[in-house]
Amino acid sequence: MNALLDLDQLRTFIAIAETGSFTKAAEQVNKTQSAVSMQMRRLEERVGQTIFVRDGRQSRVTDTGLRLLDYARRMLSLNAETIAAFSSDAMSGKVRLGLPDDYAPRLLPTVLASFATTHPNIEIEVVCEQSSCIHRRIQDGRLDLGIVTHGNRTQERNGRIIRSEPLLWVSSAHHSVHCQATIPLALGTKTCTWRAAATEALSKAGKKYRIAYVSSSAAAHTGAVMAGLAISVLPESALTSDMRVLGEREGFPEMKHCDIALLRSENARDRIHNALAAHIVNALDNVSGGAALAAE
Template sequence: MTVLLDIDQLRTFMAIAESGSFTKASEVVHKTQSAVSMQMKRLEERVGKPIFTRDGRASKLTDEGERLLDYARRIVKLNMEAVASLANAELSGRVRLGVPDDYADRYLPEIMARFSNTHPNVELTVVCDPSTDLMDRIDTGDLDLAIITDCDNYHRSETEIIRREQLLWVGSIRHALHLEPTVPLALGRQSCNWRQEAIKELQSLGKPFRILYTSSNSTAVSAAVLSGLAISVLPESGLRPGMRVLGPADGFPPLPPCRIGLLRNRHEPSALADALANHVIQGLDNISEAQAAE
């Protein structure tokens, strides 16, 4: 008898695998923890093998779970592509997307091109602001969707985590600022979580530093790095030619990963916003696959 896998169960399975916890996954998929546990019990019954094992308080994948995860990602992605290309081809109107400029250069070109090809009659309005401002604009109804950095100090339970990236120290490949007694830094504004993490890590090491440039614009921060004026903190997708990643051997401690999430306007849901959300998720998945191939 052929076993058919349930798409919703696979999405929950992926959330657990990525977060390492049934509790955290329940927030991502907007289900109770008991509902998540029941879904995974049924999924294990479908595949006939255990897919999770306990490691302290965390949930780790078994070998069979690792194999299933690869298939789950492909199945869910193909499902979203099919829905986007067939169900909403006739949509028209306007949809508003917010994104921090840290991600705009890397993510938007592919997302906008694919969305425009699929929905040629839709007007896409893009707003570039810091994540905290985008959250406020979602709450006031000024945006339909927002791509945000989801951090511990302003985590929103309704945020869908769609990508994780390592946060990195970066400098110019042509300069050696990391050898200076007092490290010059180019960072975001004071509310920026990446700035707070960078300062906390340097202070914990007792490493002298000074804030040389402050800007919420990633292009300006990158310019300071590439010109050899300062060191900064960027996610993997923000690396540019001419930048050098700095690690413990250079005197810089490891930084935590950053979570990239999708926040929806829950007060005014729309088919247009759902269609764009599918393209955002697909676009980030495509970037992840391309980086893995490299």
């Protein structure tokens, strides 16, 4: 294969892989859906192998496509780094970003990795704490931007909601702890918005529960769930294949949606803050937890 790879095609390919949708990728790269489809056909011709395969009414990235994805990201990253190295107008500096560890595993790889590709000279300092702690740090000027669970507290009314998704009851797919007469729960501390929503919903439904595990760490909740020791609540995009979603059939009431908001310090008004804030708003709405790509 002697043909040169087109960086614009690779950028579109990455967008499809990260958004999980041809349509969303087209919006992200400002192209029509037909143009995106044409780019992918030409990319497959250049690579000489199939990077998407039909699966019923959907398309999936093939093993070859997954290999190409790694190369594509590195090529675009090197391209951005090269341009930045010779640009007198390249943005540089440090942005302090806070977010709960509930969001870190699924947001950091997608949101911040793509930002680093286009802004290699901007350093991002990440702090993982509860939403309430992040809000205080934003108010005190110790953080520039914060991604938090948006509650009804007055202090968060100025936060911009940038994503909303269902909050779900989850258990291990390999255990039946949800069948106990008194349900053991793994939840956050008393200031946690999800804890308040979960206990209120169970109380209204007349379902007995006990809080068995308390931690500000999402990893601790997940560990208790996967060990079959408790159930917990998680937003839809945080689900894994080893989890079971519990609903009304199992006696668990429907939960409200979880709103995610972007907070910003009064002093965070430089170009680098604007760039990261805009990137988060654009990218977070496109976070996809699956590898299947809708054939839209």
